[in-house]
Amino acid sequence: EIIRVKLIKYPDSILKTKGKDGKKIYLKKYLKNSQVVCLSSGNEGICSKFSNLVQSLQTDGSNKFVGYLKPDREDLRPVVLVVTQIQNALKLIGFCVDVPLIVDPETHPEIALNKIVLFRTFHSLLMESEEQQAKQTDSSENRARGKDETLTMAQTLRNQHLL
Numbered sequence: 001e002i003i004r005v006k007l008i009k010y011p012d013s014i015l016k017t018k019g020k021d022g023k024k025i026y027l028k029k030y031l032k033n034s035q036v037v038c039l040s041s042g043n044e045g046i047c048s049k050f051s052n053l054v055q056s057l058q059t060d061g062s063n064k065f066v067g068y069l070k071p072d073r074e075d076l077r078p079v080v081l082v083v084t085q086i087q088n089a090l091k092l093i094g095f096c097v098d099v100p101l102i103v104d105p106e107t108h109p110e111i112a113l114n115k116i117v118l119f120r121t122f123h124s125l126l127m128e129s130e131e132q133q134a135k136q137t138d139s140s141e142n143r144a145r146g147k148d149e150t151l152t153m154a155q156t157l158r159n160q161h162l163l
Helices: 048-057 109-113 115-159
Strands: 007-011 016-018 024-026 036-039 065-069 079-086 089-096
Touching: 007 048, 016 115, 048 065, 048 079, 048 089
Parallel strands: none
Antiparallel strands: 007 065, 016 024, 036 089, 065 079, 079 089
């Protein structure tokens, strides 16, 4: 019995990554042909239990977010959560990780037939995407910091009438 599952919040861009060969990999393909669950409390819309979760996953300006639920047990299906508006109401929707439509069972039987391999593959790709985004963020911050340092140096030189 599973009582708790860890939720990790990511920008929705986490679902787009590049493989080691440089080709784009769209992780949404693991969600398109999947079981979809709507977490709500019947006619009332989103259950109060989920209100904090909905608030944390809501779009923030131009930033969109997803939640990733990965049970500790490998035989249980991971779920990607999104908040979307349906019929003028916010809904918390979960997409269960499943075999992508483009996977040929004959060429990739390990993914098509073995759910644990499928879940591991999705998780590994997601973690690679997280690592790539972290590197991009670090390099962007370093570039911004470098610009700030350059501006500060220029301002110092101006103040000392050397520039």
